[in-house]
Amino acid sequence: MTPVPAYDEEKLGEILSALPPAPEAWVNSAKEIPLSRQGIEQIVRRADADDEYRRRVIEDPEAALEEAEVVAHAETIEILRRRLDADT
């Protein structure tokens, strides 16, 4: 814990205000990262077993992610691409 010197109530209120909440959608998306990873692994497993599906995923990774109910952030798409490349 970062030691904080003794403050009066007014100063404490001022310090609290330095950390406003991040946008709720960003936070919710970050919380879903473990589930996104599971979705990506499912896509990769299916692509390993089905060449036609792999072709479609490479062509449109965003659609594949959405079909797997994974939010298609740029970072997520990049991870999926890397995983497919690694399995090629």
Next chain:
Amino acid sequence: MDMDAVHAMGMRAELTDAQLVARCRAGDHEAWRELVDRFSRYVYAIAVQAFKLSEHDAEDVFQEVFTRAYEHLDKLRDDEAIRPWLAQLTRRLCIDRLRAGSTEQLEDEVEIADVDDVIGRLDESLAVHEALSMLSDNCQEILDRFFTRDESYRTIGDALDLPSGTIASRISRCLTKLRVEMEGRNLGASPS
């Protein structure tokens, strides 16, 4: 704001940072959600206050920080050091983002000394938020609404079904409790 939202404020402190990290590493998704809650404000504030990123760039950095943190949690040498690790990761990704855009912006707007000052203030604020998480849900909600969401007495009163004339005195009482909590923490942190 219901009680789930109060908990989602990200400042519960039943688990230490190290305990939380250990649970995340063991695959506990609920612990991961708690970790995001605990540090989301901090990462966000570094991006927009210290590095003055646009909302669009800040969102990309925010998601990348948590994605990388999830991927590389096993590389963290000291689980208790998650906060400085996240700060360093955020700082690095913000600089990368600025470099990818305009070098001029990086040189003109982001002075390293200023960044250090801002992150120092955010560390201090995070410590006070940790203390806040030890107060009642009611105090957490009132102080959070007033100080970090900038809500008026009337808005807070309406949301919590309380007379708006009592909000100021409730804020004052909760701040006193927060001060006492902070004093207790500082005493506990002092060498004996």
